[in-house]
Amino acid sequence: MKTTYIEPILDWYHANARDLPWRAPGATPWGVLVSEIMLQQTPVSRVLPVWHAWMARWPTPAALAAEPSGEAVRAWGRLGYPRRALRLHESARAITERHGGEVPSSHEDLLALPGIGAYTAAAVASFAFRRRHAVLDTNVRRVLARLLTGVEYPPKAQTKAEVALAESLLPPDPPTAARWAVAVMELGALVCTARSPRCVDCPVLDQCAWHLNGRPAYDGPPRRGQTYAGTDRQCRGRILAVLREAEGPVEKPALDVVWADPVQRERALDTLVADGLVDPLQDGRYALPS
DNA sequence: TACGCGTGGGT
DNA sequence: TACCCAAGCGT
Structure with a gap:
């Protein structure tokens, strides 16, 4: 074929x-x-x-x-x-x-x-x-899922079958493979989007398995919904924002004011230090790492 | 393998 | 308004 x-x-x-x-x-x-x-x-x-x-x-x-x-x-x-x-x-x-x-x-x-x-x-x-590689990101995975597999979304976790499929599609000539890689990614970013795809603008609509199937709705486990408010991530973000915007080292109270819960606040600060994003100075102040 | 990890704009 | 999700990585 x-x-x-x-x-x-x-x-x-x-x-x-x-x-x-x-x-x-x-x-x-x-x-x-x-x-x-x-x-x-x-x-x-x-x-x-x-x-x-x-x-x-x-x-x-x-x-x-x-x-x-x-x-x-x-x-x-x-x-x-x-x-x-x-x-x-x-x-x-x-x-x-x-x-x-x-x-x-x-x-x-x-x-x-x-x-x-x-x-x-x-x-x-x-x-x-311009090397020849399968460039498989979320855009490409979605395009291939629709165009070739006929489903609205790819599985949550990338599978070996997806990698094999993407590699099998690569044009043999490296420069052409590189153009293909960026082109199919761009198609996913601009036309074959996650929500409200612009199928009217799609250059391969007449070959799209998902479209030919009647665009069936996603039928699988719920796709992860990430909560954010109240999480350690939000707390870390606030602490780091203070340090980013400060000229130099800051006193501990300047960090404490961004989060009410002291237990969560200390935990977040500890993990920021452990990650190397925050430097606890000997004088008790905090700074971005040197 | 599943989870933690920031932020803000689109629907 | 509340989600949903955006060219992932490291553990």
Whole structure:
């Protein structure tokens, strides 16, 4: 069976791709890597301004590696999941020390860096170095679930079958495989969205198994709903926000005022310290890590 | 394998 | 209004 959806999706991408700075001709592998870390679980619109500021301040891994980790946490701003900033800083130091300051191009070397898993390693190898990898993120998983499997959503946890399917679809030629990877991801981000998909704009609607099935509703276990209010995560976020916005070290009472429950507050502070996001100074004050 | 980990915009 | 969810990773 000859596949007829590769070409339409490549053509659709050529005509509809967003003009994102990490896709610009002058974008460096470092810029691609920074974007991928920031985009983990965070929308493009919120990443854009932080990415620009970050790249202006730290245009190379060595530039970031020369700074204290706390500066990375501060510059991370309100992107969320600030441990990513810490790991990106660690990666910058590893790249500077182990790779001569150049972002490695192989999936294996990328995977060895902190904060880089299977998806991000494949994405950087593909987007920055035009290597041939299955780039399987939440967008691509959803597109393949609909187009080929005929269901509205993929399973909660990624399966080996999904990986095998994605790899089987890769065009043999690496540059074309790289174009395919970014194109199918973009289709998921702009058209084949989680809610209210824009099927009228889909270049492969006539081949979509889910559409041909009559777009049956998702039939499976409830998809996780994450509560946030009142959690340790919210408490950690408030504590760290105080430190980000402070010029220097702060007294303990300045942290205490952000959360009423002292037990939860102390627990959150302890885990922030354990994570390396907060530095307890000898004089009793607290600061972003140096 | 399932869970913890931030934040804010869309529906 | 309350969810839902957004280019995941590490444990």
